[in-house]
Amino acid sequence: MSDPILSISDLHISFHVRGGEVQAVRGVDLEINPGESVAIVGESGSGKSVTAQSILRLIPTPPGVYKKGSISFMGEDLLSKTEKEMESIRGKEIGMIFQDPMTSLNPTLTVGRQITEVLIKHQKMSASDATGRAVELLNLVGIPNAAERVKQFPHQFSGGMRQRVMIAIALACNPRLLIADEPTTALDVTIQAQIMTLMKDLQKKTGTSIILITHDLGIVADMCDRVVVMYAGKVVETGTKQEIFKNPQHPYTRGLLRSLPRLDQNKNEPLVPIIGTPPDMSSPPPGCAFCARCDEAMRICVDNDPATYTISETQTAKCWLHDAALKGGESA
Structure with a gap:
C-alpha cells in the first residue's frame, strides 16, 4: 500500500x-x-x-x-x-467544503469572482482563462446555464446550488x-x-x-x-x-x-x-x-x-x- x-x-x-x-x-x-x-x-x-x-x-x-x-x-x-x-x-x-455555504460565500461578490480568485492566486491564470475555467467548474458540479450564472450572486442561488458552488471552489485547483x-x-x-x-x-x-x-x-x-x-x-x-x-x-x-x-x-x-x-x-x-x-x-x-x-x-x-x-x- x-x-x-x-x-x-x-x-x-x-x-x-x-x-x-x-x-x-x-x-x-x-x-x-x-x-x-x-x-x-x-x-x-x-x-x-x-x-x-x-x-x-x-x-x-x-x-x-x-x-x-x-x-x-x-x-x-x-x-x-x-x-x-x-x-x-x-x-x-487541500480544499474544504464548509457546513453553511451562505456564511462561507461572500454575498457581495459574484460566484464567478469567488471561483476565479482561487484560480488566479494558485494557478496564476489570467482573468479571462480563470472565468472560462469557472464556467467549466459550474458545469461540472451540475449548475445549468453556467455561462450566465457565473455572473450572479450567492443570494440568487438555492441552498443546494450554493453548496455546488462551494464544491466547485474547493475543486478548482484539483x-x-x-x-x-x-x-x-x-x-x-x-x-x-x-x-x-x-x-x-x-x-x-x-x-x-x-x-x-x-x-x-x-x-x-x-x-x-x-x-x-x-x-x-x-x-x-x-x-x-x-x-x-x-x-x-x-x-x-x-x-x-x-x-x-x-x-x-x-x-x-x-x-x-x-x-x-x-x-x-x-x-x-x-x-x-x-x-x-x-x-x-x-x-x-x-x-x-x-x-x-x-x-x-x-x-x-x-x-x-x-x-x-x-x-x-x-x-x-
Whole structure:
C-alpha cells in the first residue's frame, strides 16, 4: 500500500476561555490514503470539526492552542509551517467544503469572482482563462446555464446550488485532499442525495482523497470506504464501512447504530437512544469518557482510560472490553 497522504499523530487541541481550558481534541491519530474516502462521525462536540479545521490550521490562536502532536501532509509537517506557507496549501493542495455555504460565500461578490480568485492566486491564470475555467467548474458540479450564472450572486442561488458552488471552489485547483465538513446539514433529503452523488462522481474522475465530517450514518454507508468514530475528543473506533456497520466493537458505536431507523425494523419497535449527555470537556473524566452512559461499563472504566485494541488489520477499538485480562470482568 502507498504511503498515507495525511497522517495525524497524538493531536491535542484546547481552547482557553473565561471558564478555563476546554480540551476539544485529546490525542487523535488518523491516516488518509490516496484516493480514499474516510468518514469521521460522532455527536456534536466530539471534536470532528476541530480536527478537520486543524488540518488547514484554521483554529484561531488564541483562544485555540495546538498543545501536542503532528499533522503530516505529503510528508510535510503542517504545524511547523508559517501562515504564508499555509496560504499556498489552502485551496491548492487541500480544499474544504464548509457546513453553511451562505456564511462561507461572500454575498457581495459574484460566484464567478469567488471561483476565479482561487484560480488566479494558485494557478496564476489570467482573468479571462480563470472565468472560462469557472464556467467549466459550474458545469461540472451540475449548475445549468453556467455561462450566465457565473455572473450572479450567492443570494440568487438555492441552498443546494450554493453548496455546488462551494464544491466547485474547493475543486478548482484539483486538490489532493478534500475536507467536507457536514456539507449537507442545511439541505433537504433529495438535495443531500444529489450532493453526495456528485462528490462520489467527482472523486472517481479526479482521484481526490475525501474526509467527510458527518453525524449521518446513512451518508457514511453510501459514500465512504472507512469510518472513524469520535467521542469526547478521542477516536474510539476505526474500521472499514463493513466492519463498523456489521460488527461494531465499541459500545458507543453500537449505541449510534441502535438509534438509527432501519428498513427491516418493526415499525412499532422504538428506537433506542443513548441516554445521558457527553462530558464537560473543560473537566473530562479521568477514565473512559463514555463510561457514565455505557451499559457495559466496568469499575476499571471509571478511573482508567483504555488503550486502543487491535480487532483486525483494519479495525481498532478503544475499550476495556477487549482487554484479554478483563473479559468477563465485573460491571461497575
